[in-house]
Amino acid sequence: GRGRGPVVPEAVVQLALQVCVEHINSMEHKDIEDQAVTHHLSGDEWSVLLQHFYNATASLKSCQFACGADVVSQADATLAKISECYPQFNIDGSSNIWIIKPGALSRGRGVICKDQLEDILKLVSCNASRWVVQKYIGVCLCV
Numbered sequence: 001g002r003g004r005g006p007v008v009p010e011a012v013v014q015l016a017l018q019v020c021v022e023h024i025n026s027m028e029h030k031d032i033e034d035q036a037v038t039h040h041l042s043g044d045e046w047s048v049l050l051q052h053f054y055n056a057t058a059s060l061k062s063c064q065f066a067c068g069a070d071v072v073s074q075a076d077a078t079l080a081k082i083s084e085c086y087p088q089f090n091i092d093g094s095s096n097i098w099i100i101k102p103g104a105l106s107r108g109r110g111v112i113c114k115d116q117l118e119d120i121l122k123l124v125s126c127n128a129s130r131w132v133v134q135k136y137i138g139v140c141l142c143v
Helices: 010-027 043-058 069-085 117-125
Strands: 007-009 064-066 098-102 112-114 131-135
Touching: 007 010, 007 043, 010 043, 010 064, 010 069, 098 117, 112 117, 117 131
Parallel strands: 007 064
Antiparallel strands: 098 112, 098 131
């Protein structure tokens, strides 16, 4: 049978929800208007959150979340709010493809596609040239 996937503890889900709410507050400019109390995560908290994120996205089909129904309901509401505030929410995800183009070339010369931030940073940092990096949108709306 299939092995059990990584378990994301409720405390980590709560931490992720906190980051999402702070992001919503930023998009709604509540952080500027001082309407929202923000708690910036420590380096250790970010490390824990990112480690669980990478583990979960690496095995989405078998990942398990150790949360109660109230946390699931809070997550659903938070994701719905992000979707309202952020038009590209539905094209974001763990499988994004990024187009990297040299700034000084034309006609598609030197265009590269990558899907990992580490690979993109390595590519653009080892070369003194300027680069344009943009998200690839597979199904776009042309008006």
